[in-house]
Amino acid sequence: MNNQDEQRLEECYCPAQKALSILGGKWTLSIIRELSSGTKRFGQLQKSLKGISPKTLSARLQELEKQAIVTKEIYLEVPPRVEYSLTTKGESLKKILLDLVKWGTENLRSED
């Protein structure tokens, strides 16, 4: 790591903090993973993510949508149909997440 990087590391952690606060939600990573394999409906997500409550799923999706990581498509049908998918910005997250997977795998104790 060069001095330029070192400098930036010292001064600007806020965006990283915010990114962590968003990605750190209990189900956020799982939601992104589900959507990374393609568009899914609310019910499909709820079914895949066994154990998540509709309230939490809704909250996380709204947060991800606000950050433009996920888009929501509403079809005016009966019964209603709503589809969620990753945006380009969401796709750009994958690289970071893969780095995190790699680092975690190499460096974290799996116990406890």
Add this chain to the structure above:
Amino acid sequence: MNNQDEQRLEECYCPAQKALSILGGKWTLSIIRELSSGTKRFGQLQKSLKGISPKTLSARLQELEKQAIVTKEIYLEVPPRVEYSLTTKGESLKKILLDLVKWGTENLRSED
């Protein structure tokens, strides 16, 4: 992103989840930032991180030490002196964090 990466993304998010749970602590990033500029004592950290309680600082340091991200050096003196510093593993985190800073800066809404 190639197919190999995509595959890994689908299957192994657990380490990323764990990494996020560790890094996501309210003060964790700040502690790492403080230590990235060099070895510091408990009191120094407490003073730099204005507002952190000794209980929380102790808890986060113990967690980081358990993951070997931080090392603790105890000097048997009166008054006691204890120094904390980043390990090589801790240093290796900087790259990930810089990527996170970069991604967050480019992609996250700063409002709300």
Add this chain to the structure above:
DNA sequence: CGGTATCCTGGCTGATACTG
């Protein structure tokens, strides 16, 4: 089907006092 409203709980954190 796709949510929202309500109530409730556990865990992280803060404040503060105390100890080796």
Add this chain to the structure above:
DNA sequence: CAGTATCAGCCAGGATACCG
């Protein structure tokens, strides 16, 4: 100085019921 002990508060998340 470097923590631990204790008590209290907040908030993400869980369970469940209900609505357009």
